[in-house]
Amino acid sequence: MKAAKILVAFALFPLLAAQLAGAASIGVAIAPATGTFDVPLDGTELEFTVYNTGDVGSVYAVELGGAAAGFSSVVENGIMIPANDYRTFKISIDPSRDVKAGDAYGLAVKALIASSGNMVTGAESKITLSFSGVRTRPYPPEETVVEKEPEAPEKEPSPTGMAVAGPVPMAEVPQQESVIPLGFALPLLVGFIIGGAVLVFIKKIFY
Amino acid sequence: MDKKMCLAAVIGLLVISGIAIATDVTTQGTPNNVAPSVAAPSFQYGTLNPATSFWVSAIITDTNGAADISTSNITCYAPTGTEGTDGWDSIKLANSSLTWTTASTTSMTVNGTFNSSVNYWSTKSANTTWTCRVTADDTAGNSASATGTMAVSPSTGITLAQSTCVFDAANPGVSNKQWTCPNAGTRNQSMTQNGNVEENVTISGTDLTGQTDATWIITVGNLTWNQTTSDVPTTEAGTVLSGSAANFITLWNRGTLATRTYNITNATAWLDYPTPLKSQLYQGTITLTSSAA
Numbered sequence: 001m002k003a004a005k006i007l008v009a010f011a012l013f014p015l016l017a018a019q020l021a022g023a024a025s026i027g028v029a030i031a032p033a034t035g036t037f038d039v040p041l042d043g044t045e046l047e048f049t050v051y052n053t054g055d056v057g058s059v060y061a062v063e064l065g066g067a068a069a070g071f072s073s074v075v076e077n078g079i080m081i082p083a084n085d086y087r088t089f090k091i092s093i094d095p096s097r098d099v100k101a102g103d104a105y106g107l108a109v110k111a112l113i114a115s116s117g118n119m120v121t122g123a124e125s126k127i128t129l130s131f132s133g134v135r136t137r138p139y140p141p142e143e144t145v146v147e148k149e150p151e152a153p154e155k156e157p158s159p160t161g162m163a164v165a166g167p168v169p170m171a172e173v174p175q176q177e178s179v180i181p182l183g184f185a186l187p188l189l190v191g192f193i194i195g196g197a198v199l200v201f202i203k204k205i206f207y
Numbered sequence: 208m209d210k211k212m213c214l215a216a217v218i219g220l221l222v223i224s225g226i227a228i229a230t231d232v233t234t235q236g237t238p239n240n241v242a243p244s245v246a247a248p249s250f251q252y253g254t255l256n257p258a259t260s261f262w263v264s265a266i267i268t269d270t271n272g273a274a275d276i277s278t279s280n281i282t283c284y285a286p287t288g289t290e291g292t293d294g295w296d297s298i299k300l301a302n303s304s305l306t307w308t309t310a311s312t313t314s315m316t317v318n319g320t321f322n323s324s325v326n327y328w329s330t331k332s333a334n335t336t337w338t339c340r341v342t343a344d345d346t347a348g349n350s351a352s353a354t355g356t357m358a359v360s361p362s363t364g365i366t367l368a369q370s371t372c373v374f375d376a377a378n379p380g381v382s383n384k385q386w387t388c389p390n391a392g393t394r395n396q397s398m399t400q401n402g403n404v405e406e407n408v409t410i411s412g413t414d415l416t417g418q419t420d421a422t423w424i425i426t427v428g429n430l431t432w433n434q435t436t437s438d439v440p441t442t443e444a445g446t447v448l449s450g451s452a453a454n455f456i457t458l459w460n461r462g463t464l465a466t467r468t469y470n471i472t473n474a475t476a477w478l479d480y481p482t483p484l485k486s487q488l489y490q491g492t493i494t495l496t497s498s499a500a
Contacts, residue, residue, distance in 0.1 A: 024369075024370055025366055025367060025368050025369065025370070026366070026367050026370045027364060027365060027366025027367060027399070027401060028364055028365070028366075029258075029330040029362050029363060029364020029365075029401045029402060030362065030363060030364065031256035031257060031258075031259075031330065031360050031361065031362035031363075032256060032360040032361050032362070033360075033361040033362050033363035033402060033404055033498070033499040034361050034404065034499045035360070035361065048256075049256040049258075049259055049362075051258055051323075051330050051362075051364060051401075053330060053364055053366045053399075053401045054366060054367075054370075056370075084323060084324060085323075086258060086259060086323065088256075088259070110496070112494070112496070119367050119369065119370050119371060119372060119396065119492070119493055119495075120492055120493070120494040120495070121365050121366065121367050121494075121495050121496070121497075122365075122494055122495065122496035122497070123363050123364045123365065123402075123496065123497050123498070124363070124496055124497070124498040125363065125498070125499070126498060126499060
């Protein structure tokens with residue numbers, strides 16, 4: 001028994017020494033964590049983001065599962081995410097033969113660190129799928145697949161803003177160099193009329 | 208009409224015309240600098256996941272010329288946030304972080320990209336509608352701005368300070384040997400809530416398998432755990448670990464402070480060495496999983 005004690009101690013101390021040099025934080029987050037997706041019956045894509053919140057790169061496994069028929073046991077392994085980085089996943093869903101408009105199912109997307117010493121963190125997203133529309137795909141449906149995308153896809157800009165006028169400037173006066181012509185024809189006409197009247201007046205007075 | 212009448216008419220005409228010519232006035236003023244204007248911002252996403260890269264863009268116009276536009280900044284903030292600060296509900300990009308493109312002789316396009324390595328834009332950022340404001344200044348000190356909104360999705364997550372913890376060595380048959388988590392040199396595993404919603408955390412474990420002779424195992428039932436906020440727990444919680452997920456923390460609030468290290472809790476575990484047991488290194492895995500409450 002004494003020998004066994006020594007052996008256990010010797011077996012553990014080297015591991016302890018090794019981990020002191022290489023220990024690091026590990027973490028994972030996933031978004032959206034909750035919500036409801038309205039899924040057309042002819043298929044759609046759900047987008048999830050998995051984050052590495054640890055301070056070293058880790059390998060992750062993303063698993064899709066849920067109560068809806070056709071959504072179980074879809075796993076993507078070996079996804080390397082650098083520290084403080086993320087990957088976006090598009091999950092394409094083709095509803096099973098049992099799904100009809102108006103049905104709703106729970107869906108879970110789970111991300112786990114696949115290998116990182118003996119502590120593992122995981123995050124799980126719980127989503128409700130709400131089916132709507134009319135099925136246009138042929139029966140039976142295609143397999144549900146998880147697509148790994150290296151980067152979040154670019155999307156078209158979606159201006160959602162409202163313009164707000166800036167403050168009215170105190171000195172908002174346009175550059176100006178204005179000339180105000182009063183014209184020449186009108187004074188000439190007035191001059192003739194007044195001149196004529198003066199002549200008539202002089203004529204009556206003196207003649 | 209005789210000569211006198213003609214003379215009087217001409218004189219009258221000249222007098223009136225002279226008055227008219229004298230009223231042609233020319234004025235000149237010093238032009239004042241006009242404030243710029245900012246068009247409604249464009250967003251890369253109308254709805255986005257937190258901590259993912261996104262850009263905000265806007266066109267700034269100045270009738271005094273594009274060169275008159277001097278600086279700009281972009282702020283994004285949740286209803287609870289203080290605009291212009293950095294925190295879990297407010298982030299900002301200064302002029303030095305923005306990119307500029309000339310749109311015309313009187314306008315510039317400004318673009319700012321937020322990403323998870325900048326400021327406090329993280330998985331902990333508020334799950335709500337954010338307002339983003341693009342502000343522009345000109346050389347005369349005039350200012351204008353425009354705002355738009357984006358929606359930030361809920362997220363859930365957890366971070367463990369250490370990836371490996373090691374139980375103290377012991378003889379077979381010895382109980383309650385506590386682990387040490389070497390990164391911090393403590394008996395505790397430090398955990399951080401990294402989501403933006405209230406979370407539940409579950410715990411599960413595997414058997415510890417002999418690393419030299421895998422036919423020997425320490426079953427998971429020999430592990431017990433506790434979570435506590437004290438640094439050095441002195442008593443064993445007595446909660447036995449199993450292969451099925453058990454509640455570890457319920458309704459763990461993300462907190463409202465800006466710091467990322469808010470809402471940390473500690474976990475510790477103990478191991479009973481069964482007997483008989485072959486002397487060798489044993490290793491297993493403990494898994495902690497968070498989900499939205």
